Amino acid sequence: MIQKIVCDWSGGKKYQQFKFVFPFTAQQLKNGNGKTSLNALIVDFYPEVEDELDSLWQKPEEILFIFDDIDQFHRVAHIADVQESNASEECNFFDFWGACERWDIVKRLIKGELLKGCSVLITSRPWNLACLQRANIKMTVKILGFTIDERQEYIECYFANKQLASQVTEYLKQDEVLQDLSCNPLGCSIICSLFQSHVKLKGLVQKTLHINSVQMLSTFVTAILERSEYDLDQDSLLELGKLAFQGICKNKFVFGLDTIKDYRLQHAKVIPVFLREDWDENLGTIAYTFTYSILQVFIAALMEIRKMSGKDVTRLLTEFRTNTDDRFHTFSRFLVGLALLNPTGQIQVRLGPFHPDTSSCVTDWIKRNVVRCVQSISCGQTQREFLQLLRFLWEFGQMDPIIATLEREKKMVFTLCRFKPHDYVILASILDTVEVLKELNLNTCGVHDIGIQQLGSVLQKCEILRLKSNGFTDDCVETLVSALHVNASIKELDLSNDHNVLEKANRFSERSVLAFCHLRETNTNIREIRLEQSLCISKEQQGQKSADGFNILNNEVEHHLPENLFSKQNHIDNTLNAQGIGIGTDLDEMVEGLNDKCVDAS
Known part of the structure; x- marks a missing residue:
């Protein structure tokens, strides 16, 4: 500027x-x-x-x-x-x-x-x-980084390929870490550069973009060090790492001047590079915080892994494994990502190499825990640990530790987990390596419409897909139906609702129900599409329960749908009239008349 x-x-x-x-x-x-x-x-x-x-x-x-x-x-x-x-x-x-x-x-x-x-x-x-x-200084202009619109404008100008620009924008919406850093012009520039490096030759966009937090933060920290215009001494960086790590352990993100002095950082050149000074009204003195809270966690992981052997790293991972606090999960995720030698790039040039057995020890630790979790996946705590392992694998950059286990078990269950937006990107990337998935159970995970869009490629591989009570609306139906239309393995689709979590109910209009009926007709491998206890809502009836249940089972669908659902006349059965349901009857009324007629195939 x-x-x-x-x-x-x-x-x-x-x-x-x-x-x-x-x-x-x-x-x-x-x-x-x-x-x-x-x-x-x-x-x-x-x-x-x-x-x-x-x-x-x-x-x-x-x-x-x-x-x-x-x-x-x-x-x-x-x-x-x-x-x-x-x-x-x-x-x-x-x-x-x-x-x-x-x-x-x-x-x-x-x-x-x-x-x-x-x-x-x-x-x-x-x-x-x-x-x-x-100080009563007159300030005419304050430039505080990119707004959302300015970030979007920068991304669109950076990429000549509009498809890639759109992908990057959507990706940032799902990743909280990258989203925060992208409002920093330097951070946004680095993010775009990293995404550009993942584009195939001749301008072709990759199917799945993959930029993990460790890659981004490593490049970001390296750029900050280079821009500082002087070399930071190793002792100050190590002390800064200790400060950051102790802050995480004590849930402390604001440090008084006395604390800074305890770590001998009051005159260190590292202070203006990574920390900010501000007046703390509660302390009545100058206080220090890391420029980004996520940067504190990363610096802590970076400095800790420098001085630890591979066994020490896995011991710490085991210690933090069952902790429910997100800051320990993020710290562990960064440790795993840093365990690979390559992603840290210039950071290792500045800080020196890590212990040679770190990568192999972390790989073995992940393999053992993946097998353990898959074998007892019905347990809620195990499901949460398994989801955390998937996040680790994303940062680790290698899927080998999990592919063999998934190919053997062919089943993933997360019914007792709460997914974050970026988890669907991670899940899609990991499952992209599996040819066929016997069952994917995401009941009550809060997937929502955006999650279905991220999981599009995964949906094409599932034999049994359970998506109860995920807050779906008509917006996800096109993606879902398109994916399952080309899925030659799909046998069951459960989009029903749990009585106990109606606030997360899947809510489909008549148009969506018709789309599912058409899917059942065109994909003959599907035995059942379950909308039982689903809220079938028309535009005029938004928010009102209009059907207690609706199952599309085997070929029963051909005997219970009105003529205007399909073009084939032979799908209409005279039993419709016997039940008092006319050909032109509203679908909600038709479904109510069919509730007693439908049989649950499960």
């Missing part, structure tokens, strides 16, 4: 009210030694203006100073403090040759106490803006 501003000014396109523009980065200012003056500072970086300084100061309104990444000054958080203001009174700030600390020059320019009338543009991470507001 700063480069564009300077380029537009020097090219005569914008900002022509300024005769001089002086851009500085925080690193340029911090790397200087000893005290200096404003005149000396300008001459050091822009010697070509030395002869014009005297006349330059006469018209401050024609001068623009730019200070980039000002939050890298630790003292920026204290800019409004009286003590901070008195610290440099010995400087004559109206004498351009007065020597003082570089930060004092920057601060006085920002506060309008030096060269009053000049313009100052500063860039900072958003959390330091509150410090500037407390």
